[in-house]
Amino acid sequence: MKDIDVINQYTGEKWYYSNIVKEHFFNPRNLLWERPENENEYDAHGMVGSPACGDMMEMWLKVDKATERVKDLKWKTFGCASAIAATSMFSVMVTENGGLPIDGALKVRPQDVMLRLGGLPNRKIHCSVLADKAFQKTANDYFRRCGKFDKIIVEGARVVDARLNITDKDIEEAVLEGAQNLEDVQKKLKVGIGSPEIITEVEQLIRFYKDKYYG
Amino acid sequence: MPNNEIAKMKRVYLDHAATTPLDVRVKNAMEPFWREDFGNAGGLYEEGRLAKNFLSQFRETIAKLIGARADEIIFTSGGTESDNLAIFGVAAAIAPRSSTLGVESPKTPSVFPRGAHIITTKFEHHAVLEPCQQLVKEGFDVTFLDVGEYGLINSEDVRKALRPETILVSIMYANNEIGTIQPIAEIGKIIKEFRELKRKSYPLFHTDACQAAGYLDLTVNNLGVDLMTINGSKIYGPKGIGFLYKRAGVKIKPQIIGGGQEMRMRSGTEPMALIAGLAMALEIVQAEKESESNRLAPLRDYFIEQLMNKIPKVVLNGHPAKRLPNNVNISILDIEGEALVLYLDAKGISFSTGSACTSESLEPSHVILALGKPYEFAHASMRFTMGRGTVKENLDYVLGELPNAVEWLRKVSPLNLELGAKTMSHPEAFAGENLRVKARSKSYK
Numbered sequence: 001m002k003d004i005d006v007i008n009q010y011t012g013e014k015w016y017y018s019n020i021v022k023e024h025f026f027n028p029r030n031l032l033w034e035r036p037e038n039e040n041e042y043d044a045h046g047m048v049g050s051p052a053c054g055d056m057m058e059m060w061l062k063v064d065k066a067t068e069r070v071k072d073l074k075w076k077t078f079g080c081a082s083a084i085a086a087t088s089m090f091s092v093m094v095t096e097n098g099g100l101p102i103d104g105a106l107k108v109r110p111q112d113v114m115l116r117l118g119g120l121p122n123r124k125i126h127c128s129v130l131a132d133k134a135f136q137k138t139a140n141d142y143f144r145r146c147g148k149f150d151k152i153i154v155e156g157a158r159v160v161d162a163r164l165n166i167t168d169k170d171i172e173e174a175v176l177e178g179a180q181n182l183e184d185v186q187k188k189l190k191v192g193i194g195s196p197e198i199i200t201e202v203e204q205l206i207r208f209y210k211d212k213y214y215g
Numbered sequence: 216m217p218n219n220e221i222a223k224m225k226r227v228y229l230d231h232a233a234t235t236p237l238d239v240r241v242k243n244a245m246e247p248f249w250r251e252d253f254g255n256a257g258g259l260y261e262e263g264r265l266a267k268n269f270l271s272q273f274r275e276t277i278a279k280l281i282g283a284r285a286d287e288i289i290f291t292s293g294g295t296e297s298d299n300l301a302i303f304g305v306a307a308a309i310a311p312r313s314s315t316l317g318v319e320s321p322k323t324p325s326v327f328p329r330g331a332h333i334i335t336t337k338f339e340h341h342a343v344l345e346p347c348q349q350l351v352k353e354g355f356d357v358t359f360l361d362v363g364e365y366g367l368i369n370s371e372d373v374r375k376a377l378r379p380e381t382i383l384v385s386i387m388y389a390n391n392e393i394g395t396i397q398p399i400a401e402i403g404k405i406i407k408e409f410r411e412l413k414r415k416s417y418p419l420f421h422t423d424a425c426q427a428a429g430y431l432d433l434t435v436n437n438l439g440v441d442l443m444t445i446n447g448s449k450i451y452g453p454k455g456i457g458f459l460y461k462r463a464g465v466k467i468k469p470q471i472i473g474g475g476q477e478m479r480m481r482s483g484t485e486p487m488a489l490i491a492g493l494a495m496a497l498e499i500v501q502a503e504k505e506s507e508s509n510r511l512a513p514l515r516d517y518f519i520e521q522l523m524n525k526i527p528k529v530v531l532n533g534h535p536a537k538r539l540p541n542n543v544n545i546s547i548l549d550i551e552g553e554a555l556v557l558y559l560d561a562k563g564i565s566f567s568t569g570s571a572c573t574s575e576s577l578e579p580s581h582v583i584l585a586l587g588k589p590y591e592f593a594h595a596s597m598r599f600t601m602g603r604g605t606v607k608e609n610l611d612y613v614l615g616e617l618p619n620a621v622e623w624l625r626k627v628s629p630l631n632l633e634l635g636a637k638t639m640s641h642p643e644a645f646a647g648e649n650l651r652v653k654a655r656s657k658s659y660k
Contacts, residue, residue, distance in 0.1 A: 077627060079551050
């Protein structure tokens with residue numbers, strides 16, 4: 001079976017679901033069947049997304065207390081095939097071979113998940129990012145529950161364009177939505193239009209996020 | 216009548232509102248024009264004269280089917296071009312623009328120098344919405360009418376929206392997503408009365424009848440329309456062909472210029488095979504519209520009833536009765552449309568969804584949102600459109616597979632929304648700690 005289903009003849013964008021994506025979509029791993037009756041059955045719980053956006057993920061985590069390794073990661077996902085497959089693959093990656101240490105699991109990047117999935121179309125990168133965010137939130141819940149407050153990762157958004165109140169998160173999101181350069185980002189955000197002094201910083205952020213997600 | 220070619224296919228194709236397979240009778244009617252009768256209707260010699268005769272004959276056939284005159288039919292490349300020609304054509308004729316890109320020419324005075332007004336609806340096809348939005352940018356005032364919870368335009372709303380400076384009203388005959396049939400004849404009467412009262416030739420009335428052509432009466436005088444869009448690809452005809460009916464005397468500015476074909480309204484060598492196919496296709500669907508409607512409407516109602524019975528938390532989008540006989544559109548809560556499409560695709564079932572995940576723009580269906588339904592319903596909307604090849608067994612097969620697929624995806628999903636819940640609806644309400652997702656749909660709120 002060929003891997004690429006559709007290629008946009010104008011943009012060259014590949015619209016495909018690799019066999020691995022299909023496999024994880026039809027047979028998801030580590031899916032949570034029934035919600036735990038006892039809240040303490042799992043060591044942590046986290047959720048990101050909203051049904052209005054069309055993507056929502058929920059995760060439940062068990063940690064080996066002695067080694068701080070991921071013992072079990074269960075999930076539920078509302079979303080498209082890519083979102084379901086990405087969560088499934090993420091759960092495999094952090095639990096396989098005895099489980100990753102929490103710190104290591106937090107370093108699993110969206111593009112690592114995509115690589116294991118055999119790729120996702122650019123417009124679907126969002127889906128794998130959500131798995132990453134859901135895990136971060138779940139890990140934060142774990143750190144909170146066991147009192148390791150110093151480990152909680154808070155990604156505060158930093159204002160880049162004060163006039164328009166645009167943050168680095170907005171630029172990250174624009175890049176995730178497919179913006180390739182300053183012009184694309186400005187089409188979405190108008191960032192820096194009227195504030196030429198911040199353009200260099202915006203361009204640096206675009207390069208950073210492009211490298212982070214597509215590099 | 217069931218088409219054998221479709222019946223042979225293993226798949227259950229339920230996306231006839233997207234496009235239909237070519238009727239074999241249409242294919243035969245097109246056949247001579249690829250190689251034998253290949254002449255350019257503009258030629259003076261034998262081949263050209265022959266083409267010209269055929270062209271007149273097909274134009275006449277189509278005109279008769281909609282109760283029009285032959286010189287009121289302008290062949291185009293399809294529905295999108297016809298819609299663009301109607302809207303930009305009318306706008307440019309009254310507020311002259313120097314190009315299709317819309318730069319206003321300062322030299323030509325206009326009857327409506329400023330503030331020309333257009334009325335359309337919130338749930339038009341993008342081929343109408345986008346030109347209207349473009350005209351807004353160019354200084355036109357456009358009213359986008361609400362469509363109500365059932366997706367039906369209230370003709371009184373049109374009456375209230377009419378102004379002395381209204382130049383055009385464009386309202387689709389039947390909606391492409393939810394199939395609801397609009398009271399075009401009623402609206403036509405209101406516009407006519409308004410014109411008589413004001414002793415003016417404006418506003419003009421345009422309707423996009425692409426989805427309606429296979430099932431409804433197209434007689435232009437019954438409908439009271441001045442402009443009407445129809446294409447081949449939804450009526451078992453060829454793709455890449457359509458026409459714009461333009462009532463004699465109505466002024467539009469051509470958007471494609473060159474050789475002056477189609478009474479100068481649309482230049483380009485006439486694609487004879489496609490035109491032959493379009494004429495034959497329209498003739499067939501119009502002849503069979505009642506029998507086909509009578510066959511499909513009970514199937515539609517059966518399918519809706521069974522879906523509601525077999526799957527919990529399903530809502531019908533659009534009006535239960537005032538809809539095309541081939542259209543079923545439902546929202547299945549707690550699951551996302553693209554996932555269900557892919558799941559059933561693997562089971563040999565084809566249908567479409569209004570979920571954002573499948574759209575180029577990452578925006579969910581503007582039609583479902585226009586009904587006043589929350590975003591969750593739009594992401595979960597599924598359209599099944601039947602056609603000539605659809606028989607009850609096909610629907611039963613879907614009814615066998617769909618509930619299982621939904622049950623499975625609901626197990627995967629963390630959601631458990633309630634049908635009447637009021638908490639849903641704003642994409643800003645993103646639960647993520649650090650991830651903020653802004654409203655993706657800005658235009659239609």
